[in-house]
Amino acid sequence: xxxxxTPGDRKKKLRVFFLPFFARGHLIPQTDLACRLAAARPSDxxxxxxxxxxxxxxIEPTVSRATASGRAAVHIxxxxxxxxxxxxxxxxxxxxxxxxxxxxxxxADLAQPAHEAVLRAHRPDAVVADVPFWWTTDVAAExxxxxxxxxxxxxxxxxxMNNLFAVRADIVGxxxxxxxxxxxxxxxxxxxxxxxxxxxxxxxxxxxxxxxxALWGRLKAAQLAGFGVVVNTFADLERAYCDEYRRVDARxxxxxxxxxxxxxxxxxxxxxxxADCLHWLSTKPSRSVVYVCFGSWAHFSAAQMTxxxxxxxxxxxxxxxxxxxxxDEEDSDDADVPDEAWERRVAGRxxxxxxxxxxxxxxxxxxxxxxxxxxxxxxxLEAASAGVPVLTWPLVFEQFxxxxxxxxxxxxGARVWEDGEGVRSVRREEADTVxxxxxxxxxxGFMERGGRREKAEVKVKELAERARTAVEEDGxxxxxxxxxxxxxxxxxxxxxxxx
Ligand code: UDP
Numbered sequence: 257x258x259x260x261x262t263p264g265d266r267k268k269k270l271r272v273f274f275l276p277f278f279a280r281g282h283l284i285p286q287t288d289l290a291c292r293l294a295a296a297r298p299s300d301x302x303x304x305x306x307x308x309x310x311x312x313x314x315i316e317p318t319v320s321r322a323t324a325s326g327r328a329a330v331h332i333x334x335x336x337x338x339x340x341x342x343x344x345x346x347x348x349x350x351x352x353x354x355x356x357x358x359x360x361x362x363x364a365d366l367a368q369p370a371h372e373a374v375l376r377a378h379r380p381d382a383v384v385a386d387v388p389f390w391w392t393t394d395v396a397a398e399x400x401x402x403x404x405x406x407x408x409x410x411x412x413x414x415x416x417m418n419n420l421f422a423v424r425a426d427i428v429g430x431x432x433x434x435x436x437x438x439x440x441x442x443x444x445x446x447x448x449x450x451x452x453x454x455x456x457x458x459x460x461x462x463x464x465x466x467x468x469x470a471l472w473g474r475l476k477a478a479q480l481a482g483f484g485v486v487v488n489t490f491a492d493l494e495r496a497y498c499d500e501y502r503r504v505d506a507r508x509x510x511x512x513x514x515x516x517x518x519x520x521x522x523x524x525x526x527x528x529x530x531a532d533c534l535h536w537l538s539t540k541p542s543r544s545v546v547y548v549c550f551g552s553w554a555h556f557s558a559a560q561m562t563x564x565x566x567x568x569x570x571x572x573x574x575x576x577x578x579x580x581x582x583x584d585e586e587d588s589d590d591a592d593v594p595d596e597a598w599e600r601r602v603a604g605r606x607x608x609x610x611x612x613x614x615x616x617x618x619x620x621x622x623x624x625x626x627x628x629x630x631x632x633x634x635x636x637l638e639a640a641s642a643g644v645p646v647l648t649w650p651l652v653f654e655q656f657x658x659x660x661x662x663x664x665x666x667x668x669g670a671r672v673w674e675d676g677e678g679v680r681s682v683r684r685e686e687a688d689t690v691x692x693x694x695x696x697x698x699x700x701g702f703m704e705r706g707g708r709r710e711k712a713e714v715k716v717k718e719l720a721e722r723a724r725t726a727v728e729e730d731g732x733x734x735x736x737x738x739x740x741x742x743x744x745x746x747x748x749x750x751x752x753x754x755x
Contacts, residue, residue, distance in 0.1 A: 269299070269300060269301060269302040269329070270300055270301050270302070270381045270382065270741065270744055270745055270748060271302050271304065271378075271380040271381045271382075272290070272293060272301060272302070272303050272304070272380060272381065272382045272383070272384060272744065273303075273304045273305075273306055273333075273374075273375065273378065273380040273382070273383045273384070274286050274287075274289070274290045274303060274304065274305045274306065274383075274384045274385075274406070275306050275371060275383065275384070275385040275386060275389055275392060276305070276307060276311075276386050276406070277364060277386035277387070277388055277389070278308070278311060278337075278347055278348040278349065278360050278363060278364060279348050279349040279350065279360075279552065279553060280314065280348060280349075280350060280552035280553070281408055281551065281552055281553075281632055281633070281634050282386055282406075282408050283307070283311055283314060283315055283348065284315075284318075284516065284525060284634065285406075285408050285488045285513075285515045285516060285634060286305070286384070286386065286406055286408070287305055287315040287318050287319065288318065288515045288516045288525075289384070289406065289486065289488075289512065289515050290303035290304075290305050290319075290330055290384075291303065291318065291319065291322035291328055291330050292512075292515060292737065293737065293740070293741065294322070294328040294329055294330050295322065295327055295328040296737050296738065296741065297738070297741050298327050298328055298329065300741060300745065301329075301741055302329040302330075302331070303328075303329070303330045303331070304330075304331045304332075304333050304378075304380065305319070305330065305331070305332050305333070306333045306334075306335060306371070306374055307332060307333075307334060307335075308334065308335060308336065308337035308347045309334050309336075309337065309347070310337065310345045310346070310347040310348070310351070311337075311347050311348055312332050312334050314348075315332065316332065317525065318525050319331075319332055333374065333378075335367075335370045335371075335373075335374055336370065337363060338362075338363040338366035338367055338370070340359040340360075340362045340363045340366065341356075341359055342356060342359050342360070342363075347360075347363075348360060348553075349552070349553040350552040350553030350580070354555045357553075361388075361467060364388045364389070365388075367389070368389075368391045371385075371389060371391065371392060371395070372391065372395045375392070375395050375396070375399060376395065376399070379399055379401075380401065381401060381744065381748050382396075382401055382402045382403075382404065382483070382744045382747070382748075383396050383401065383402070383403050383404070384403075384404045384405075384406050384486060385403060385404070385405065385406065386405075386406050386408075387405055387406070387407060387475055387479070388471075388475065390471075390474050390475050390477075390478035391478075392478075393478040393479075393481050393482045394478075396482070396483075397481075399752075400751070400752025401747075401748075401752075402482070402483030402484070402743075402744060402747050403478075403482040403483055404482060404483050404484050404485065404486050404510075404740075405478070405479045405482055405484075405485045405486070405506075406485075406486050406488075407485055407486065407487045407488065408488055408633055408634065409488075409633040409654060409658070410487060410488070410489035410493070410494055410497070410513075410633055410636075410637070410658075410661070411487060411489055411494050411497035411498045411500070411501040411511070412494045412497040412657070412658075412660075412661045412665065413633065413654045413657040413658050413661070414487075414501060414505065415441075415442060415443075415497055415500060415501055415504075415505070416439045416442065416451060416453075416654075416657045417459065417462070417654060417657070418476075418504075418505065419439055419440050419441045419442065420437070420439055420440075420458065420462050421461075421462060421472055422440070422441075423440060424462055424469070427455065427458070427462055427463055428462075428463060428464060428465070430455060431455070433454070433455060433456055433679075434454045434455075434456060434675075434679070435454065435455050436452040436453065436454055436455075437452065437453055437454070437455055437458065438450065438451070438452045439451040439452065439453065442497075442500075443496040443497060443499065443500040444496070451660055451664075453656060453657065453660070454675070454680075456679065456680065456681040456682070456683070456686060456687075457650075457656035457680055457681065457682060458656070458682065459652075459653045459654055459682060460653075460682065460683070479505070479506065480505070480506070480507065482507070483507065483508060483743075483747065484506050484507050484508030484509060484510060484740075484743075485505065485506035485508070485509050485510070486510045486512055486740065487501070487509060487510065487511050487512070487513070488512070488513040488514070488515050488633070488634070488637060489511050489513045489514075489637065490511060490513050490514060490722070490723055490726035490727075490732060490733050491511055491726065491732040491733075492719070492722035492723075492726060492732070493637070493640060493666060493719060493722070493723070494661060494665070494666070498511050508743065510736040510737070510739065510740045511732065511733060511736050512733045512736050512737045512740065513637055513723075513726075513727075513733055514637050514638065514640070514641040514723050514726075514727065514733075516616055516634065516637075516638060517616070517641065517727070518616050518617075518619050518620035518638060518641050518642035519616055519617065519620055525614070525616065530609045530611065530612070530613055530614070531614060531617075533576055533607060533609050533613060533614075533618065534614065534617055534618070534621060536576070536607050537576065537618065537621045537623045537624065538621075538623065540574055540623040541623065542622050542623060542625075543622070543623070543624070543625030544574050544623060544625055545574045545575060545576055545621075545623045545624050545625060546568075546571075546573050546574065546575040546576075546625065546626045546627075546628055546647075546699055546703065547575070547576050547618050547619065547624050547626070547627045547628070547644070548564075548568065548575055548576065548577040548578065548627075548628040549577075549578040549613060549615060549627075549628075549629060549630075549635070550578075550580075550629070550630040550649070550651065551629075551630050551632040551634075551635060552580070552632075553580075554630055554632075554651040554652055555684065556651075557684065557689070558593055559689050560689050560690065561579075561593035561594070562593050562594075562692075563689055563690060563691050563692045563695065564690070564692075564695055565593055565594040565598050565692075566598075566692035566695075566696075567690075567691075567692035567693070567694070567695020567696045567699065568602070568606060568695065568696075568699065569598065569601060569602050569606070569692075569696075570692055570693070570695075570696035571695065571696040571699035571700045571703075572696075572700060573605075573699055573700060573703050574605045574606070575605070575606050575607070575699075576606075576607050576609065576613070576618065576624075577594075577606065577607070577608050577609070578608075578609045578611075578612070578613045578615075579593075579594070579608055579609070579610050580611065580612075581610050581611050594608060615635070615638060616638060616642075619638055619639060619642035619644050620642050624642075624644055625644070625645075625703065625709070626644065626645050626646070626647055626699075626702055626703060626709055627639045627644045627645070627646050627647070628646075628647040628649060628672065628699065629646055629647070629648065629649065630649055630650055630651045630652075630655055631646075631648050631649075631650045631655040631656075631658040631659045631662060632655060632658075633654075633658055636658050636661070636662055639668070639669075639716070640666070640668060640716060640719045640720065640723060641719075641720055641723040641724075642720060643713075643716050643717045643719070643720030643721075644716065645668055645669055645702075645709045645712035645713045645716050646662050646668060646669030646670075646712070646716070647669060647670060647671075647672050647698060647699065647702055648662055648663060648669050648670070648671050648672060649671075649672045649673070649690070650680075651682070651684075652682050652684075653682065655682075656680070656682065659671070666715065666719065667711075667712065667715050668712045668713075668715040668716035668719060669712050669716075670698075670702060670708045670709075670712065671698075672690065672694070672695065672698040672699075673690050673694055673698070677694060678690065678694075
């Protein structure tokens with residue numbers, strides 16, 4: 257039985273440290289989590305985000321906003337980015353050129369001594385660390401504190417990857433192409449769907465030996481040995497999968513999403529953002545604009561960029577397209593696309609944001625009527641929370657699995673390119689280029705009156721309402737957030753054994 261908390265424990269704030277991986281898709285939700293946890297119970301919790309210097313500058317605006325009111329205590333604690341041969345200030349996926357991405361993963365491996373030193377020196381009451389940082393479970397055990405794993409992707413893709421990994425021996429070595437691989441062991445109930453995925457759409461670690469396939473067992477063991485898992489999802493989005501996940505994949509699971517809330521004022525998060533595009537959106541009719549964005553690091557070939565540009569032009573729809581700019585000339589195979597002549601042709605109905613858009617604010621804008629996305633989990637969740645129907649164009653890693661949640665299970669979107677239209681693959685060199693005609697047909701067809709958007713819209717509006725109630729007082733995510741704080745307070749009061 258847990259020992260009673262001493263008066264000293266009750267007065268002292270719970271000091272929770274957060275260690276995000278080096279990618280915006282991880283940094284953003286973990287920073288938002290740190291801020292929300294501190295704001296949920298300001299007199300009980302103080303958050304510290306442990307990051308490298310360039311990543312600190314990405315999260316600083318969010319932290320400043322959260323602390324400005326004086327209601328939340330959130331600190332940033334920098335540590336040096338490991339020397340892996342990247343240029344100054346390049347410390348995350350997306351900032352590094354594609355050919356150097358491996359260096360970012362290498363830096364994650366090399367961060368172990370710095371993480372251990374920080375935790376030993378500061379002795380927080382709990383640590384929430386990203387999936388790759390498996391060693392934090394060991395150092396937390398040594399210090400007698402809880403280690404939670406932060407998962408930036410939801411229960412459905414996690415279960416699918418776990419279950420596929422269990423049958424990996426049957427997948428590796430089979431012909432990669434379009435042959436369907438059934439995902440075993442997905443839960444039943446109302447949401448039961450047989451999930452089968454062509455081998456070409458499975459993440460690399462499931463079909464061949466790589467760094468992650470070698471590490472997977474260790475990451476899982478650290479997750480299961482830890483205190484629990486915090487997942488950026490909400491129960492009503494994927495209830496059967498959350499229940500199953502709670503049963504098999506964590507000692508304690510907390511579903512606290514959507515961590516990042518759609519808000520018209522959410523500018524400056526994860527990057528500078530171009531707030532001008534919000535003024536432009538305000539000149540457009542309600543639900544008329546297609547927002548096009550492929551996240552923070554995935555790359556397109558120059559040929560694909562050209563087809564996409566021509567397709568958007570030919571769709572005759574109004575659109576806002578975020579084109580990421582590479583930091584490195586040699587890497588920027590897509591730097592000159594779209595060109596000025598194209599921009600003149602679409603002027604008035606098409607706007608390009610080069611760099612970073614304030615995505616949460618864009619999705620919350622009433623003029624946005626659809627989101628053409630790569631199905632990064634944050635984007636999927638943000639679309640669901642904002643009530644914006646989705647057109648899916650997955651590119652890498654688990655995005656093809658997320659797509660199935662969007663189009664088949666929760667049914668708030670449609671694919672840009674169906675099976676049979678061409679080869680879709682997580683490996684860019686294997687994938688067919690999606691032609692402009694297919695892009696135009698998919699976008700225009702989705703947006704037309706009576707098109708597939710209308711059905712998706714009914715579903716996504718329902719989901720948005722459920723996402724809103726999930727984070728409101730007594731909603732499922734609100735309760736999980738408070739249960740997390742209570743459990744951590746209890747662990748501290750009980751002493752090292754609970755960790
Ligand atoms: N994002 C943004 N502006 C951009 C591009 C991305 O604010 O121009 C945010 C987006 O809202 C999401 C995150 O960056 O929170 C991207 O995460 P996601 O999981 O969707 O994709 P990833 O970048 O990890 O592939």
